[in-house]
Structure formats: structure tokens, C-alpha cells
Amino acid sequence: MSAQITLARPYAKAIFNQAKLSDKVEQWSEWLNYLDILTSDPEMEMFIQSPKSSKDKVSQVLTEIAEKHVGDQAKNLIALLTMNKRLSIVPDIVALFEQYRANDEGSVNVQVTVPYGLEDHERNTIVTALQSALNKTIQLDATVDASIIGGMIVRAGDQIIDGSVLGNLNRLEKIL
Numbered sequence: 001m002s003a004q005i006t007l008a009r010p011y012a013k014a015i016f017n018q019a020k021l022s023d024k025v026e027q028w029s030e031w032l033n034y035l036d037i038l039t040s041d042p043e044m045e046m047f048i049q050s051p052k053s054s055k056d057k058v059s060q061v062l063t064e065i066a067e068k069h070v071g072d073q074a075k076n077l078i079a080l081l082t083m084n085k086r087l088s089i090v091p092d093i094v095a096l097f098e099q100y101r102a103n104d105e106g107s108v109n110v111q112v113t114v115p116y117g118l119e120d121h122e123r124n125t126i127v128t129a130l131q132s133a134l135n136k137t138i139q140l141d142a143t144v145d146a147s148i149i150g151g152m153i154v155r156a157g158d159q160i161i162d163g164s165v166l167g168n169l170n171r172l173e174k175i176l
Contacts, residue, residue, distance in 0.1 A: 062082065113142075114152045
């Protein structure tokens with residue numbers, strides 16, 4: 001999975017920079033989400049991955065389907081991703097683009113994994129601490145995973161802080 005993120009990062013960064021320069025960030029967000037939905041359709045995935053489907057045919061079909069939903073620059077992106085056999089990284093491009101967008105707008109999406117459901121005051125404490133540390137508006141998404149035993153795992157963009165009991169036990173095991 002990290003290899004796909006590595007492949008997607010230059011595309012997402014270039015798209016975001018172009019969108020920002022042309023003042024079309026919202027529009028690009030919509031185009032990328034449409035492209036993600038289109039390429040992740042099970043029948044479309046089978047067509048894209050079929051050895052009988054040439055790059056040109058895949059690009060032509062995707063462009064024709066997306067004709068009314070995306071702009072010319074997005075059509076060029078479809079052709080580029082098809083020719084480079086990178087359509088599989090579209091979800092990662094979308095995720096990174098949205099991270100860049102949120103960061104540019106002064107907010108960040110943070111995923112927190114905890115061993116039990118959070119009370120409102122616990123959620124507020126976490127949000128306040130993260131806002132102070134990151135100097136950004138925090139959009140918190142909490143996931144419950146009892147296997148971490150205690151503590152929490154925080155994911156903010158590319159940063160991961162593993163303060164879970166399970167993570168500490170695994171690190172101790174490696175040391176011993």
C-alpha cells in the first residue's frame with residue numbers, strides 16, 4: 001500500500017498545484033472523485049485489467065464515459081494514467097489531493113484508533129490537544145479496535161503516532 005502512495009504523491013501534488021494556480025481546487029476535487037468512482041466500478045476494473053484491453057482503448061472508453069463530467073485537463077490525466085498503467089492509484093491520488101486541500105484550507109483529517117468508544121469530553125480533549133500541536137482545525141474520525149488494548153494510535157496525514165499498549169509491547173518484544 002505504501003508503494004501506491006509513493007507512486008500517487010507526485011500526481012496528487014502536481015494536480016493540486018495546477019488546481020490551485022487555476023483556482024479550480026473544488027472542481028478538481030469533483031473530477032477526481034468522479035474518476036475514482038468510475039475506475040473502481042467492478043466491471044470497469046475488469047475491462048481495465050483485461051489483457052485484451054489496449055491502453056488506447058481503455059483511455060478512449062474512460063474519456064468517452066467521463067466526457068460530460070470532467071474537464072479537458074482531467075481527460076488528459078485519464079490518458080496519462082492509462083498510458084503509464086497507473087489507474088490503480090486513483091484512490092490514493094484522491095486521498096492525497098484531499099489532504100493537500102485540507103492542509104491548504106487550514107484543517108487536517110485525523111484518524112484516531114482507540115480500544116473503546118470515546119465520550120464527548122474525551123473527543124474534545126483529543127481535538128483540543130491536536131489543534132494546539134498542529135495549529136490546524138481538526139476533523140476527528142475515531143475508530144474502535146479492542147486489539148490495541150489501551151492508549152491510542154493517531155494518524156494525521158503522513159504522521160503516525162502509536163501510543164497503544166499493543167504497539168509498546170511490540171517495540172519491547174523487538175528490543176528483547
